[in-house]
Amino acid sequence: MKVLKMLVLRRASGFCPGKCRDLSRPCRVRDLSTTASRNTVMPAWVIDKYGANEVLRFTKNMIFPVICYPNEVIIKVHAASINPIDVNMRNGYGARALNMRRDPLIMKDIGQEFPLTLGRDVSGVVMECGLSVTYFKPGDQVWAAVPPWKQGTLSEFVVASANEVSHKPKSLSHTEAASLPYVALTAWSALSKVGGLNGKNCKGKRVLILGASGGIGTFATQLLKAWGAHVTAVCSGDASALVKKLGADDIIDYRSGNVEEQLKSLKLFDFVLDNVGGGTEDWAPKYLKKWSGATYVTLVTPFLLNIDQLGVADGMVQTGFTMGSKSLKHLCQGIHYRWAFFMASGVYLDDIAELVEAGKVRPVIEQTFPFSQVPQAFLKAEGGHARGKTVVNVV
Ligand SMILES: NC(=O)c1ccc[n+]([C@@H]2O[C@H](COP(=O)([O-])OP(=O)(O)OC[C@H]3O[C@@H](n4cnc5c(N)ncnc54)[C@H](OP(=O)(O)O)[C@@H]3O)[C@@H](O)[C@H]2O)c1
Structure with a gap:
């Protein structure tokens, strides 16, 4: 029953409240957010081309994410983690297929996928909600894994579909929570x-x-x-x-x-x-x-x-x-x-959160890096022989 209710709420939040009610096309950004976004830029680790670790670049001027669809939320990232896909994507793996799935707004405005932010996992706090989001509100502590065709989580803020997000298990810190979703x-x-x-x-x-x-x-x-x-x-x-x-x-x-x-x-x-x-x-x-x-x-x-x-x-x-x-x-x-493939899903994360809260699953973190050391975190992951996860504390 609980799962059914969540599905209904999540499904309902997928409809555009505007005239078009068309989720295949983004609506006008200003119509979609519950609060006005004040920032225009934010700190992030990005790449401007594919290659070895040297392509990772820190910037204080990454474009601030905006809510393009009514079912999206902006999350203030407290922690992220590195997965093999981040290292592979840095090298250019999957670019052709992923570019086909990237949001046309991003591709059109910038002309290509760069600057691209890597990182799939996020644990953080909801800062802003699209107008049809009912399941989350600003201030909620959440965790999520963002699909690889979206801008990643190695940045101060990230935008995600509410369907990909779940309430973070209370028993975990942000650092611990960021190690699990992907x-x-x-x-x-x-x-x-x-x-x-x-x-x-x-x-x-x-x-x-x-x-x-x-x-x-x-x-x-x-x-x-x-x-x-x-x-x-x-x-x-x-x-x-x-x-x-x-x-x-x-x-x-x-x-x-x-x-x-x-x-x-x-x-x-x-x-x-x-x-x-x-x-x-x-x-x-x-x-x-x-x-x-x-x-x-x-x-x-x-x-x-x-x-x-x-x-x-x-x-x-x-x-x-x-x-x-x-x-x-x-x-x-x-x-x-x-x-089998990774599948972004807030509903499954809800189930996983229950197992975590019941003490049946716990995070296994091998090493934690500060945000200033994202390249070192990539090198750690690239070295292989992982014993659990490599986490980056963003806040
Ligand atoms: N299809 C998808 O959507 C999807 C999604 C996520 C991940 N993946 C893939 O799944 C794989 C695992 O991901 P992960 O995140 O768990 O990677 P990971 O954290 O890097 O872990 C890989 C583990 O495998 C061990 N290992 C290497 N060779 C081994 C062998 N021959 N026998 C047994 N263990 C071995 C490594 O340790 P030692 O080398 O020290 O033994 C390491 O602990 C990766 O190839 C990743 O690309 C696919």
Whole structure:
């Protein structure tokens, strides 16, 4: 009932209150906000071209975000975090596909995507609401993950759709809260939306997680344990203690000896979550139970890369062909094969907040950086070997 009410409120906030009632086109900005925005510029880390870490530039004069649609909110960013996608986007990954989704107002006014702000996660305070936003009000403490085709959160303020935002768990500081949304929503999408797992059907299911020590792995391990699954985690030896503490039942150290040999001594699995990719696809599906609905879900897909390299039309065709043929091949072998993607959703964040408040999931932060050290935070993330998340305190 509560979820239904939230959905209705969120859905209702999607309509433009003006004459056009058309969300496919932005309305006149001044008509849409509950308060007048006074600032015109703000501090932010931006890039003006794609490349190595040197392209990150601090400016005090980034254009202040405006509410372009009646269901948007402006959030004062208290903390953000760095994900692998930020490092990849800095390098130009996904630019072709993401530019197609960018707001025409931004692309038209500026002529291109630059200056581009990276950063997907935000924990902060609502500063301003669009006229049809009913679920939030100025002063609310919120968290969100902003989709990669929007301006990011490594700035003093960010604009987000109310549908992407959720009330921050009260038990978490902004620093802690900023570590979760992007990885939590991606894991939720992979395990629940794509993989069909949930709190009601997971009890006793055997799940194998490849890459259990990073942002997604540390969240997925806790979520699956909260849902009652048996978790086997594959990670480096030095991450074993961390992953065990998060609840993993069995740990496989992929750096000490042959992973397949170690897996052969265990019972087969109902589900594999692959956060590593590359060669893992060649062997991991073998350890699933055949002809019993077992599922292999990977988060490492060639979707954006295909579009970058082949263009939109050929990239989509290539992607469809690859996914179709792999699904078919695995179906013939008795297992389901799926790709999963990050999904922005305030409603799912509400569910995740409940798990956090219940003490079933906690943030795993490896390192925190001040706003002045965003390039250092990128270098940390780029270095790999994450043990949880890298967070940036913006305030
Ligand atoms: N499809 C999507 O929408 C989507 C969304 C988010 C993320 N992703 C992708 O999902 C992957 C994981 O994301 P993340 O945020 O969790 O990354 P992350 O925080 O960088 O963590 C990756 C973890 O994997 C470990 N690792 C590396 N090689 C491994 C191996 N062979 N076996 C087991 N563990 C290994 C790393 O530690 P060690 O190297 O020390 O072992 C690290 O702890 C990334 O490739 C990311 O691009 C996709």
